Amino acid sequence: MSLIQRDLNCLWHPCAQMKDYEVFKPLIIKRARGSIIELSDGRKIIDAIASWWCKSLGHNHPQLKKALLQQLDKFEHVLLANTTYETIVQLSEKLTALMPSLKKVFYASDGSSAVEIAMKMSLHTRQIKGETNRKKFIALSNSYHGETIGALSVSDMGLYRDPYKELLFDVAFLAPLPYVLTRNDPLWGNCQQHWDILKKQLDLLAHETTAILVEPIVQGAGGMRLYSQDLLKRLRDWTKQHGIHLIADEIMTGIGRTGKMLACEYANIEPDFLCLAKGLTSGWLPLSAVLTSDEIYYLFYDEYDTGKAFLHSHTHCGNALAVSIALATLQVMEQEHICRYVSELEPLMFRYMSEIAEHTGKLENVRSMGAIVAADFIVRDPQQRVGFEVYKSAVKLGALLRPLGNTIYWFPPLNIEFSTLQELKEITQKSIEMVKF
Amino acid sequence: MSLIQRDLNCLWHPCAQMKDYEVFKPLIIKRARGSIIELSDGRKIIDAIASWWCKSLGHNHPQLKKALLQQLDKFEHVLLANTTYETIVQLSEKLTALMPSLKKVFYASDGSSAVEIAMKMSLHTRQIKGETNRKKFIALSNSYHGETIGALSVSDMGLYRDPYKELLFDVAFLAPLPYVLTRNDPLWGNCQQHWDILKKQLDLLAHETTAILVEPIVQGAGGMRLYSQDLLKRLRDWTKQHGIHLIADEIMTGIGRTGKMLACEYANIEPDFLCLAKGLTSGWLPLSAVLTSDEIYYLFYDEYDTGKAFLHSHTHCGNALAVSIALATLQVMEQEHICRYVSELEPLMFRYMSEIAEHTGKLENVRSMGAIVAADFIVRDPQQRVGFEVYKSAVKLGALLRPLGNTIYWFPPLNIEFSTLQELKEITQKSIEMVKF
Numbered sequence: 001m002s003l004i005q006r007d008l009n010c011l012w013h014p015c016a017q018m019k020d021y022e023v024f025k026p027l028i029i030k031r032a033r034g035s036i037i038e039l040s041d042g043r044k045i046i047d048a049i050a051s052w053w054c055k056s057l058g059h060n061h062p063q064l065k066k067a068l069l070q071q072l073d074k075f076e077h078v079l080l081a082n083t084t085y086e087t088i089v090q091l092s093e094k095l096t097a098l099m100p101s102l103k104k105v106f107y108a109s110d111g112s113s114a115v116e117i118a119m120k121m122s123l124h125t126r127q128i129k130g131e132t133n134r135k136k137f138i139a140l141s142n143s144y145h146g147e148t149i150g151a152l153s154v155s156d157m158g159l160y161r162d163p164y165k166e167l168l169f170d171v172a173f174l175a176p177l178p179y180v181l182t183r184n185d186p187l188w189g190n191c192q193q194h195w196d197i198l199k200k201q202l203d204l205l206a207h208e209t210t211a212i213l214v215e216p217i218v219q220g221a222g223g224m225r226l227y228s229q230d231l232l233k234r235l236r237d238w239t240k241q242h243g244i245h246l247i248a249d250e251i252m253t254g255i256g257r258t259g260k261m262l263a264c265e266y267a268n269i270e271p272d273f274l275c276l277a278k279g280l281t282s283g284w285l286p287l288s289a290v291l292t293s294d295e296i297y298y299l300f301y302d303e304y305d306t307g308k309a310f311l312h313s314h315t316h317c318g319n320a321l322a323v324s325i326a327l328a329t330l331q332v333m334e335q336e337h338i339c340r341y342v343s344e345l346e347p348l349m350f351r352y353m354s355e356i357a358e359h360t361g362k363l364e365n366v367r368s369m370g371a372i373v374a375a376d377f378i379v380r381d382p383q384q385r386v387g388f389e390v391y392k393s394a395v396k397l398g399a400l401l402r403p404l405g406n407t408i409y410w411f412p413p414l415n416i417e418f419s420t421l422q423e424l425k426e427i428t429q430k431s432i433e434m435v436k437f
Numbered sequence: 438m439s440l441i442q443r444d445l446n447c448l449w450h451p452c453a454q455m456k457d458y459e460v461f462k463p464l465i466i467k468r469a470r471g472s473i474i475e476l477s478d479g480r481k482i483i484d485a486i487a488s489w490w491c492k493s494l495g496h497n498h499p500q501l502k503k504a505l506l507q508q509l510d511k512f513e514h515v516l517l518a519n520t521t522y523e524t525i526v527q528l529s530e531k532l533t534a535l536m537p538s539l540k541k542v543f544y545a546s547d548g549s550s551a552v553e554i555a556m557k558m559s560l561h562t563r564q565i566k567g568e569t570n571r572k573k574f575i576a577l578s579n580s581y582h583g584e585t586i587g588a589l590s591v592s593d594m595g596l597y598r599d600p601y602k603e604l605l606f607d608v609a610f611l612a613p614l615p616y617v618l619t620r621n622d623p624l625w626g627n628c629q630q631h632w633d634i635l636k637k638q639l640d641l642l643a644h645e646t647t648a649i650l651v652e653p654i655v656q657g658a659g660g661m662r663l664y665s666q667d668l669l670k671r672l673r674d675w676t677k678q679h680g681i682h683l684i685a686d687e688i689m690t691g692i693g694r695t696g697k698m699l700a701c702e703y704a705n706i707e708p709d710f711l712c713l714a715k716g717l718t719s720g721w722l723p724l725s726a727v728l729t730s731d732e733i734y735y736l737f738y739d740e741y742d743t744g745k746a747f748l749h750s751h752t753h754c755g756n757a758l759a760v761s762i763a764l765a766t767l768q769v770m771e772q773e774h775i776c777r778y779v780s781e782l783e784p785l786m787f788r789y790m791s792e793i794a795e796h797t798g799k800l801e802n803v804r805s806m807g808a809i810v811a812a813d814f815i816v817r818d819p820q821q822r823v824g825f826e827v828y829k830s831a832v833k834l835g836a837l838l839r840p841l842g843n844t845i846y847w848f849p850p851l852n853i854e855f856s857t858l859q860e861l862k863e864i865t866q867k868s869i870e871m872v873k874f
Contacts, residue, residue: 003521003523003526004521006526006530007521007525007526007529009530009540010526010529010530010532010533010540010541010542011521011525011526011529011541011542012541012542012543012729012734012747013517013518013519013754014517014518014543014544014749014750014751014754014755015518015748015749015750016518016519016746016747016748017737017738017739017740017741017745017746018734018737018738018746019738019739019740019741020741021519024519026519026520026521027519027520027521028520028521028522028523029511029512029515029520029521029522029757030511030522031511031512032511032512032513032515037512037515047515049516051514051515051516052516052518052750052752053752054514054752054753055514059512059513059515060512060513065509068509069509072502072505072506074466074467074468074469075466075468075469075474075496075497076469076496076497076720076721076722077488077491077492077720077721077722078466078469078474078484078488078496079486079488079489079839080450080451081450081451081452081453081489081839082450082453082458082461082463082464082832082839083463083464083465083466084440084441084444084448084463084464084465084466085465085466085467086440086465088444088448089440089443089444089447089448092444092447092448093443093446093447095447096447103446103447104447104448104449105447105448105449106449106451107451108547109546109547109723109753110545110546110547110550110723110751110752110753111752112550112585112751113547113549113550113585116584116585116586119586119604120584120600120601123600123601123603123604124600124601127600135603135604147553147557147749147750147751148549148550148553148585148586148587148588149553149556149585149586149587149590149606150585150586150587150604151585153586153604159748160748160749163557163560163561163564164557164560164561166560166572166606167556167560167572167587167590167606169586169603169604169606277752278752283513283514283752283753284513284514284758285513285514285722285723285753285756285758285759286546286547286722286723286752286753286756286759292449297449297455300454300455301454301455301456302454302456303454303456304454304456304457304822304825305820308454309453309454309455310449310453311452311453311596311597312451312452312584312597313451313452313489313584314451314547314549314584315489315490315491315547315548315714315715315720315723316491316546316547316720316722316723317450317451318451319722319723320466321721321722321758322722322723383742385741388741395519402516402518402519
């Protein structure tokens with residue numbers, strides 16, 4: 001039996017209508033190097049979305065491999081309760097150096113868990129402080145924070161949440177957001193008009209709210225949409241005034257993706273909780289982190305019998321193999337000046353996508369931030385799955401693009417070579433031209 | 438600055454009152470081999486709880502290491518949407534061979550996510566089938582299924598859930614359970630009296646319930662308590678009669694821990710959903726799996742525009758490094774006849790713990806199943822943290838025991854040597870004798 005048939009007999013793939021696999025068979029992966037995935041039939045395809053936004057340093061980076069091998073000689077994983085080791089201390093020091101006020105790190109494996117840990121910590125502080133009326137969360141409209149029940153509750157995506165709405169708790173979603181296409185939009189610097197509307201919504205909720213969640217600057221699954229940094233500044237000011245926490249979900253934007261280590265830096269703000277995952281290990285292994293302040297940490301710090309401890313546990317909290325890769329990732333980010341390179345990629349990626357839009361006449365709303373560029377297909381027949389058609393065409397031509405509905409985007413490894421980007425441009429353009437719409 | 442001080446400056450450890458670390462400093466891990474963890478000061482301590490119940494084949498198993506190195510030469514991780522590879526197909530084939538009716542595997546990273554995926558799938562089938570009145574979950578009293586909001590909702594542990602109760606959805610917990618100490622208890626074979634009470638609770642909920650969750654045979658975080666296999670049989674019959682799903686959370690019990698590959702085998706039942714994690718990779722890397730039937734799978738299988746797809750996504754779904762370790766784990770389980778070895782460990786572990794109970798007069802309710810043995814401290818002063826005191830003593834003497842409250846237990850690597858077990862017995866006995874209670 002063929003490997004594909006064996007796969008379809010037993011494997012339920014993520015985020016898929018499995019019937020689609022009848023017409024779009026799974027690609028058989030043989031090797032991956034840098035920005036290139038090699039298939040068993042010898043074809044090479046560009047990993048244009050960094051394997052779901054995580055492989056920030058590409059595949060098989062030698063320094064990451066070396067770090068993993070070194071850790072393998074020591075130990076792979078020991079529970080982190082009452083233990084420590086050099087590598088995790090070094091990683092934690094580097095993470096807490098990202099922002100002056102974020103002094104403590106709590107580890108988990110996936111992004112959803114990180115979001116839920118931050119939310120649990122926020123709510124728990126209200127118990128400890130006797131502010132038991134503060135139990136609501138606010139999120140942005142069009143947000144995505146993950147797919148476990150807590151993370152899904154604060155995600156404003158009907159497609160992902162509707163079948164499970166019976167289990168979700170009630171959350172307020174803020175709209176309209178001051179979306180921009182680039183940082184040249186005047187809204188980027190000042191979103192006063194939007195704020196006037198949003199502030200009214202916020203003020204009504206202030207007394208009962210424990211935290212606001214944001215994907216800073218770029219909303220990922222919501223269609224790679226960028227919004228004004230000024231909104232973040234205003235939200236930070238408003239939350240501080242009202243004693244409300246700000247949770248920054250930088251799972252997708254963090255560790256260099258936007259050209260800065262953290263997207264929050266564009267607004268020059270520091271959240272109360274910061275969530276990292278994906279790029280944290282350059283997509284090698286599952287690892288997530290929640291950073292928070294000493295102020296929060298010491299609320300939980302007391303005699304055991306006061307019952308204030310944060311008792312969340314997670315088997316692979318601080319997994320040593322994942323931690324070794326994360327530390328090496330942060331080292332490579334510095335040594336290879338990745339953020340500087342991303343700032344060179346940004347105008348190139350924007351220009352390439354704009355040229356495709358102009359040449360094909362099939363794209364609108366070209367937008368970019370760091371090593372992310374996106375645009376929307378101009379679709380006439382809403383029944384047509386243009387994104388899916390382009391996806392299939394692109395794979396044939398040599399690129400693993402995977403549009404979000406009718407939004408096409410590039411989210412490549414941060415160290416993708418210019419020549420590969422040039423190739424990606426040509427493949428993308430041809431893929432769009434191959435599809436009639 | 439010392440490593441310990443540096444650790445305490447930036448690391449928030451899991452499941453801990455961090456103030457406890459003032460008197461019980463974190464151990465600095467240097468290496469780990471087999472059942473032994475080596476500290477930086479040269480001490481060697483026995484990993485008596487398999488690093489939170491996951492390191493089933495001990496540390497640094499050469500065959501697992503070899504599998505990881507082989508995978509490293511190919512690729513570390515490529516998104517699993519529309520891709521496949523030989524190793525994951527082999528793993529999925531081995532997993533779907535565990536039980537005849539469980540034919541499909543969906544992957545995630547941690548146990549909580551696996552539980553939430555099973556719950557989401559169950560609820561989603563009700564939407565698809567138009568059974569929208571079936572939206573409730575039932576769980577067992579004293580249950581533990583994880584700590585994200587969905588998993589915590591079905592966990593009956595006040596200590597872990599109370600601070601977050603505002604976010605939890607409503608779940609019915611069944612009590613009383615037919616607990617036993619060993620399989621020799623008559624209750625093990627017949628729990629009719631308990632069932633008569635439980636069935637009344639169940640019948641009232643039947644029409645509105647989508648699924649019942651169980652930790653089959655052994656409840657872990659609830660104090661390593663064993664219950665009658667007959668309850669599982671009856672629950673399986675009852676759920677089938679009423680068209681309700683049975684979700685078996687074998688995150689802790691699965692992959693050989695109880696002396697069979699799955700604890701469900703003791704009751705000769707097959708659930709609709711089976712959750713695995715922890716021992717699945719022998720605790721090397723985060724990986725979890727949800728197994729389900731073709732019947733469930735094909736409910737979701739239809740044209741894309743019907744909106745039936747299960748769109749849950751997870752970045753590291755099918756992470757190749759973790760998958761390579763999981764496949765090697767299953768191979769080693771067979772080649773080294775681990776389940777047979779566990780059946781030899783069981784009476785030895787039970788005898789040793791019983792001897793300690795007899796010798797010290799400080800333990801009651803010695804109970805065992807496979808490579809798990811537990812007992813409760815006979816505590817006079819409920820304010821005294823006996824478990825914590827014994828934990829500290831044991832570390833000094835050379836074993837990483839970590840009692841659950843006032844329950845002491847061994848949950849060692851499944852391939853622990855008899856001589857190490859003998860040593861663990863002596864350390865445990867002395868540790869108990871060192872604490873006045």
